[in-house]
Amino acid sequence: MTPAQLRKLDRELSEFLDSMTEGMGRTERRRALGGYLTGLLLDGERKSIEPMAARLVEAPEQTEAMRQRLQQCVSGAAWDDSEMRRRLARQLECELPGLEALVIDDTGLPKKGVHSVGVARQYSGTLGRTENCQVAVSLHVAGEKGSGCIAMQLYLPEEWTRSRKRCKAAGVPSGVKFQKKWQIALSQLDDAMAWSVRRHLVLADAGYGDAREFRDGVRERGLHYLMGVQGTHKVWPPGAKPRQPQRAPGQNGRPRTRYVAEGVQPWAIEELALQLPKEEFQTVYWREGSRGEQSSRFAAVRVRTAERHVQRAPPSEEVWLLIEWPQEEKAPTKYSLCSLPANTPLKELVRLSKLRWRVERDYQELKGEVGLDHFEGRGWRGFHHHATLCMVAHGFLALRRALFPPEESTLDTARSAPPPSAPAAAPHWPLPTLPAPHRRPRTSSGAVTHVTG
Numbered sequence: 045m046t047p048a049q050l051r052k053l054d055r056e057l058s059e060f061l062d063s064m065t066e067g068m069g070r071t072e073r074r075r076a077l078g079g080y081l082t083g084l085l086l087d088g089e090r091k092s093i094e095p096m097a098a099r100l101v102e103a104p105e106q107t108e109a110m111r112q113r114l115q116q117c118v119s120g121a122a123w124d125d126s127e128m129r130r131r132l133a134r135q136l137e138c139e140l141p142g143l144e145a146l147v148i149d150d151t152g153l154p155k156k157g158v159h160s161v162g163v164a165r166q167y168s169g170t171l172g173r174t175e176n177c178q179v180a181v182s183l184h185v186a187g188e189k190g191s192g193c194i195a196m197q198l199y200l201p202e203e204w205t206r207s208r209k210r211c212k213a214a215g216v217p218s219g220v221k222f223q224k225k226w227q228i229a230l231s232q233l234d235d236a237m238a239w240s241v242r243r244h245l246v247l248a249d250a251g252y253g254d255a256r257e258f259r260d261g262v263r264e265r266g267l268h269y270l271m272g273v274q275g276t277h278k279v280w281p282p283g284a285k286p287r288q289p290q291r292a293p294g295q296n297g298r299p300r301t302r303y304v305a306e307g308v309q310p311w312a313i314e315e316l317a318l319q320l321p322k323e324e325f326q327t328v329y330w331r332e333g334s335r336g337e338q339s340s341r342f343a344a345v346r347v348r349t350a351e352r353h354v355q356r357a358p359p360s361e362e363v364w365l366l367i368e369w370p371q372e373e374k375a376p377t378k379y380s381l382c383s384l385p386a387n388t389p390l391k392e393l394v395r396l397s398k399l400r401w402r403v404e405r406d407y408q409e410l411k412g413e414v415g416l417d418h419f420e421g422r423g424w425r426g427f428h429h430h431a432t433l434c435m436v437a438h439g440f441l442a443l444r445r446a447l448f449p450p451e452e453s454t455l456d457t458a459r460s461a462p463p464p465s466a467p468a469a470a471p472h473w474p475l476p477t478l479p480a481p482h483r484r485p486r487t488s489s490g491a492v493t494h495v496t497g
Contacts, residue, residue: 045085045441053444057085060440064131068123076117077433083114084414084437091415093118118419118433119426128432130239132439133185133194137241140446142187145396146236146267147403148229148248150199153178153417160422161214162198169251170407180431181225183232184403185241190446191402192439193410194241195232196431198424199225215423225251226258233265243267245384247400250274253381256351256360263361263383270366270382270396275314277379278350279365284308286348286359303353310350317367317376320345325369328394338398343367344390349381362386366393410438 050057061081065074083096090096097110137143152168154177162178171177183195204210205222223231229252237243246262246269253259253271262269280286284305311319324343331338344366348359364382369375380397382388410416414437419430 046087050082050085056444057082057440060135060443063135064128064436068128069121072113073117073121073123076113076121077123079110080114080117080433081437084434085440091418092420118429119421119423121429122425123429125428125432126235128436129195130235132192132436133236133239133241136185136192136194136439136442137239139443140185140187140190140192142189143185143242144188144244145186145399145402146233146241146244146246147184147186147191147400148181148232148246148252149184149400149403149407150179150181150225150251151407151411153180159214161216161424161427162200162204164201164203166201169249178427179225181228181232182403182406183229183236184406185244186247186399186402188399190442191406192442193406193435194239195235196428196435197228197232198427199223199228215425217424220424224255226255226261229258230261230265233262233267237265245270245396247271247396249400256349259360259381259383268383270380270384270393272378272380273313275312275317275376275379277313278310278353279313279316279347280305280310280350280359281308281316282345282347284348286350286353288356288358302356303350303359310353313365313367313379314376316345316347316365317343317369317379320367325367326390327371328391330391330395330398340368340370342390342394343369344393346386364388364393366397406438406442409441410434413441414438 045053061078064081065077068074068077079100080096083100084091086096086099088095088099093114094107094111097114098104098107101107101110150169152170152175154171154175155163156176157163160178163176165174165176166179167174168177168179179199180196181199182193182197184191184193200211200216200220200222202222204216205220211220229248233246243266246267248258248269248271250272253269253273254277259269259271286303286305288303320343324345325341326343327339328342329337329339344364346362347365348362350359351357353359361383364380364384366380366382367376368378370377382393382397384393384396407416414434416431416434419427421427421430
């Protein structure tokens with residue numbers, strides 16, 4: 045956002061920041077938090093501490109003092125970022141219109157060197173390859189009209205958690221142990237429920253849906269899921285009633301352990317999909333996109349999963365298997381499992397499955413607009429403080445866009461437009477004072493006057 049755009053939102057931003065930072069320490073710390081958030085919202089090529097500090101001051105000689113304040117705020121101070129995430133989650137839950145899903149995903153943050161917390165050569169779906177990077181698991185609330193990130197935690201590879209010395213150097217709390225990504229995701233869902241976020245449908249890709257433990261964990265929490273899975277997963281076909289055979293009276297020998305169903309065996313999902321009659325697949329339209337109305341061919345059947353059925357693992361409850369088979373493809377391309385009721389229409393299953401695109405937009409905005417991947421610190425606390433503040437800054441933008449769409453918003457009004465007839469109310473938050481539009485910036489980056497203290 046430009047300084048002019050922030051000026052027009054002075055009161056709204058003041059009230060939002062006040063709700064996020066109330067009780068987070070003394071006035072000086074709260075001002076530093078407000079300055080950091082303002083720096084994340086302002087336009088700029090880099091959102092690391094030094095360039096943000098240069099934009100927040102009027103004179104170049106004030107930059108170092110501002111840099112130190114921001115550095116202490118994000119890397120040194122022990123304010124409660126979990127409390128700030130709780131406040132953000134409650135505000136998004138209450139004010140974002142049409143929320144209907146909790147979306148789980150993870151994102152890769154390229155990083156050089158070996159000392160930054162969590163950095164390792166690891167696969168990142170965001171990058172599409174194995175790369176030296178950090179990976180963070182995140183939880184988002186989402187609907188057709190908007191979305192926002194309410195939780196983000198760094199994933200620590202086992203090579204990190206095995207080295208207490210390395211973790212200590214990066215400030216990793218002693219209680220943090222190795223967790224798989226789906227385990228982190230379950231903890232984030234627990235937090236969301238404790239914060240009174242409603243029990244929305246949980247969406248995730250195959251990186252999470254492939255873990256039966258995760259799907260079962262979601263159901264144990266009283267939530268429904270719709271998650272991608274690989275086509276190699278085994279399922280009992282529609283109508284099958286698998287059971288564990290009982291030993292007949294007087295029968296000797298080792299009892300049979302695998303579940304069986306009369307006349308059928310479990311199928312790989314991809315095999316089952318190819319055996320479905322062609323008339324099972326219907327063309328479904330789900331959203332008007334930049335390239336026109338989006339559509340593909342889908343089929344949905346009721347199945348039970350058969351993971352580890354030979355080791356006495358019971359079949360799942362009956363769930364939907366959603367299959368996407370685009371007209372131009374020789375075989376289906378995507379598979380999802382969904383625990384929603386049997387009377388859920390196919391079109392609704394498709395629409396909900398496509399809601400997961402919101403998380404990709406969130407990542408693009410978190411990185412491209414508020415600098416999630418620009419943090420240059422190495423420590424655990426600094427990473428999570430920065431990530432939380434990025435989530436809050438993005439949350440403010442998400443609320444503005446959802447509640448005041450571009451055609452209704454004044455965000456893009458020309459700087460030369462006449463002022464409103466009524467004077468703006470004076471903000472009660474000690475925000476940076478932004479320069480008037482006609483003033484020439486004193487630095488090439490476009491400095492912003494900041495009230496320090």
